[in-house]
Amino acid sequence: MxxxxxxxxxxxxxxxxxxxxxxxxxxxxxxxxxxxxxxxxxxxxxxxxxxxxxxxxxxxxxxxxxxxxxxxxxxxxxxxxxxxxxxxxxxxxxxxxxxxxxxxxxxxxxxxxxxxxxxxxxxxxxxxxxxxxxxxxxxxxxxxxxxxxxxxxxxxxxxxxxxxxxxxxxxRPGYREEIRKILEKNRRDLCPDCQSRFETNPLRILDCKIEGCREVTLQVPEILDHxxxxxxxxxxxxxxxxxxxxxxxxxxxxxxxxxxxxxxxxxxxxxxxxxxxxxxxxxxxxxxxxxxxxxxxxxxxxxxxxxxxxxxxxxxQSSQLEYTEESRIFVATLGPSASARGLQLVTELRRNGIAAEKDYQDRSLKAQMKQADRVGAAKVLILGEEELEKGKIVLRDMEKGDQREVELEEILQILKNDL
RNA sequence: GUGAGUGUAGCUCAGGUGGUUAGAGCACCAGAUUGUGGCUCUGGGGGCCGUGGGUUCAAGUCCCAUCACUCACCCCA
Known part of the structure; x- marks a missing residue:
């Protein structure tokens, strides 16, 4: 509950x-x-x-x-x-x-x-x-x-x-009275709901779906004529x-x-x-x-x-509303210092209008790649201890499946140019 | 408010006439690949069997109640 x-x-x-x-x-x-x-x-x-x-x-x-x-x-x-x-x-x-x-x-x-x-x-x-x-x-x-x-x-x-x-x-009041006058004699043929509608709102009797009521209302002229x-x-x-x-x-x-x-x-x-x-x-x-x-x-x-x-x-009618799914950058990291740098990097990207995500659970690169795939990342940035030492970062294109190493300092500019 | 049908894993569903430790597919996690997604294979975690009561040696299975969901009446969006 x-x-x-x-x-x-x-x-x-x-x-x-x-x-x-x-x-x-x-x-x-x-x-x-x-x-x-x-x-x-x-x-x-x-x-x-x-x-x-x-x-x-x-x-x-x-x-x-x-x-x-x-x-x-x-x-x-x-x-x-x-x-x-x-x-x-x-x-x-x-x-x-x-x-x-x-x-x-x-x-x-x-x-x-x-x-x-x-x-x-x-x-x-x-x-x-x-x-x-x-x-x-x-x-x-x-x-x-x-x-x-x-x-x-x-x-x-x-x-x-x-x-x-x-x-x-x-x-309307005239028409309402007209309905009452006509239905008076059939009043007992109406369903219980319509019997009370007879008093409160006779117009709604015309809208009743019960067979008996429909038959009775056939004799009532249309409102459009009144x-x-x-x-x-x-x-x-x-x-x-x-x-x-x-x-x-x-x-x-x-x-x-x-x-x-x-x-x-x-x-x-x-x-x-x-x-x-x-x-x-x-x-x-x-x-x-x-x-x-x-x-x-x-x-x-x-x-x-x-x-x-x-x-x-x-x-x-099995039609779907079109809306654009936002593609994002995924930052995959290996090791604690790369992870910290990665956190800095996603924040920098986000503040520059680029949707970015990273893993927070210290998972394997394989698991991170899988996650990147799931969030619909078009590109993944891979930052390990090796890259960190060289001041580089791997930029992988998820659709093409190829990747290259670029300068870590230039990554924001590269991604910006890409958009 | 009235009537009918259905409640089993995150999801979709199996579990003949009651009978041991409740299953599958998908999803999830991990490994195969000690730093690379989708495909494949292997393994793993997961269940107050809606809830409460009853019948029985024994209930996911039968009975009653209750709650929820679904559909219909009514009414409307």
Missing amino acids: LAKAPRGTRDILPGEVEEWSTLETFFRNLCKNYNYREIRTPIFEHTELFSRSVGEDTDIVGKEMYTFLDKGKRSLTLRPEGTASTVRAFLEHKMYAQAQPTKLFYFGPMFRYDRPQAGRYRQFHQLGAEAFGSASPEIDAEIICLAMDFFQSAGLNQLSLEINSVGCPQC LCSYCVQHFEDVINFLKLLEISYQVNPKLVRGLDYYTNTAFEIVDTGLGSQNSLGGGGRYDGLVETCGGSATPGVGFAIGLERVLLSLEQ
């Missing part, structure tokens, strides 16, 4: 970390081009921030939050998603007072208490972006485009973008901008996201070949969220992408 990471968490080991930082770099570069700026918010927040913004009736708030009391009896929660914190920071630092829109991106761990499964962890990692202060459908398109460009840069282009509109406070004129226009505009940007999409009228704050645009990016947890990312517009959090009415739109899922998807 002591030497075991908690359930649903895992270590990202050397060898994997390179892929993570490569993805991070892709996203950073992309965000720079789109003019989104990085923000880092705390990993925990006041519980209320999430219960109010994500929604009391959601699964996330109802059963998946890591909530605890600190020593001052404050109720805190490990963040289950990134948008709420970003909104909080937007308000706290009065970013609304600057030129709008405010465009932010983030990267970091999120926490949800859930049963672990393929592609599902209790601590998982998301990268995401949020744009505040503009209700323009152009920025919905920009956000979706940024997300799709990220997948593209990661080498994932077989993904499907699903999009829908979930309406706004003007038209949107108010503003929402219809907004949705059409977003779709047209996607076409303009040559982003292919699939309208999914049943797409309802699990967070309450979405208005108008809702979208999800799925990899159909991935198994059960096939959503790589999602997002949408949340024009009421800033107000819910105590600010003045400010529109917003954003997305989040799960890094574990992206990596899984890459693995699935």
